[in-house]
Each structure stands twice: as C-alpha cells, then as structure tokens.
Amino acid sequence: MPLTVRTTLCNIRDDLHAPRRTVAARGHIETIQAIDALIGVAEMEAVRAIRRLDQGL
Numbered sequence: 001m002p003l004t005v006r007t008t009l010c011n012i013r014d015d016l017h018a019p020r021r022t023v024a025a026r027g028h029i030e031t032i033q034a035i036d037a038l039i040g041v042a043e044m045e046a047v048r049a050i051r052r053l054d055q056g057l
Contacts, residue, residue: 005053009046016042 020035 006050009049013039013043013046 016035016039020032020039023031023035
C-alpha cells in the first residue's frame with residue numbers, strides 16, 4: 001500500500017485524539033465518551049481500508 005495512504009489514515013486517527021485530550025482536561029465525561037466512540041469507528045474503518053488496499057481490492 002502506498003505509504004501516503006497509510007500515513008494519511010494514521011494522521012486522521014491521531015487528529016481525533018487531540019480534541020479528546022482537550023475535553024478530558026475540562027472533565028466533560030459525556031463528550032469524552034462520544035469522542036471515544038467516534039475514534040473507535042474511525043479506527044475500525046481505517047483498518048478496513050488498509051486491509052482492502054493491501055489486498056488490492
């Protein structure tokens with residue numbers, strides 16, 4: 001798989017963690033849980049995309 005695609009997916013995942021840290025510092029538990037859910041979905045989709053690219057689909 002092209003390194004740029006993998007790097008882009010990893011950067012997007014990492015970017016999702018930034019607002020989580022900001023919200024966590026303020027103690028907004030419900031918002032943290034919502035962000036965690038979004039991160040989980042994004043990571044799952046990134047893994048699927050990487051697998052498809054690796055398989056050449």
